[in-house]
Amino acid sequence: MKRLILIITLLASLAAQAYEPMIREDRVWEYYFIVSRWGICTNYLYTLKFDGTQEVNGKTYHQLKMKSSLCWTSMQDEITDIYEPETLDSLQALLREEDSKVYMLVQTPVIKVYEDKGDDFKEQPVGENEEVVIFDFSRNQPEECFFASGNPMHGDQPQEEVYDFPMITKYNVEDVSETDGMSKQYTLRNCAVSDFCNNKGPETHVYVAEGIGNVGRGSFLVPETEARYHVVPNATYGEGFFNNLYDLEGNVVYKGENVQKPSSGIESVGAAPKESDKLYDLTGREIRNPQRGTIYIQDGEKRIAW
Numbered sequence: 001m002k003r004l005i006l007i008i009t010l011l012a013s014l015a016a017q018a019y020e021p022m023i024r025e026d027r028v029w030e031y032y033f034i035v036s037r038w039g040i041c042t043n044y045l046y047t048l049k050f051d052g053t054q055e056v057n058g059k060t061y062h063q064l065k066m067k068s069s070l071c072w073t074s075m076q077d078e079i080t081d082i083y084e085p086e087t088l089d090s091l092q093a094l095l096r097e098e099d100s101k102v103y104m105l106v107q108t109p110v111i112k113v114y115e116d117k118g119d120d121f122k123e124q125p126v127g128e129n130e131e132v133v134i135f136d137f138s139r140n141q142p143e144e145c146f147f148a149s150g151n152p153m154h155g156d157q158p159q160e161e162v163y164d165f166p167m168i169t170k171y172n173v174e175d176v177s178e179t180d181g182m183s184k185q186y187t188l189r190n191c192a193v194s195d196f197c198n199n200k201g202p203e204t205h206v207y208v209a210e211g212i213g214n215v216g217r218g219s220f221l222v223p224e225t226e227a228r229y230h231v232v233p234n235a236t237y238g239e240g241f242f243n244n245l246y247d248l249e250g251n252v253v254y255k256g257e258n259v260q261k262p263s264s265g266i267e268s269v270g271a272a273p274k275e276s277d278k279l280y281d282l283t284g285r286e287i288r289n290p291q292r293g294t295i296y297i298q299d300g301e302k303r304i305a306w
Contacts, residue, residue: 030242056094243259
């Protein structure tokens, strides 16, 4: 009888420790992004899904695609316009998962890496078919340090620090906890932000969950620290959040910001506003022909050049 109890306890322990994979085609990720310009807010809900694979140098990568986008405008919390939803099939990145880590195939000539306290992000050349770690779910102990994708922005950074390439930052594990019995949630401290700002408070934290990825501020590929917004031209600022994770039937399987699609009764006004021809980097400088894989601003929205 004691042996049976021991076996049951062991099996339960192993089940609790089972790794929840992130890359799967039966889930839909939704992120919310808001841009405010002179008091007028443009709101976006967009979805991402893994759809198909691609072989590169003998490795199988899963295609992360943007699948839909919904846009509406508001002023003082009142919805003013709702635009027709867009159905998309836009490739965002090539990812693979191995040993509790999620890797992205780099498609830019360089990456930038934060190495240690007091250093800026340093450019490093990219080799053929080189990968970077986007998420590392193998870290389970507080104070454990590792490197992964992260937002380099911080309040004291110089104007010339531009986020044009994949940025690899140093993280410190602050806490690991269970999330609704589903997966582990990690509270990570972005060491680059806290080192530059001499601050270890919540505003330097990012939040990721095993099997899901970024569940805090930022985007799917780039977790961002709390209370950080991007100022862009024309008195504009923007910030993004994880909204929800859905199954293929539209049921919420993990709740985030949970911003709801507008249902004010306002009729759709057609397609979203026509895009401006002007492009800007994240310091507000006008640019042309952004390099593949770089982030730029168009009409107050962050975009990735592919």
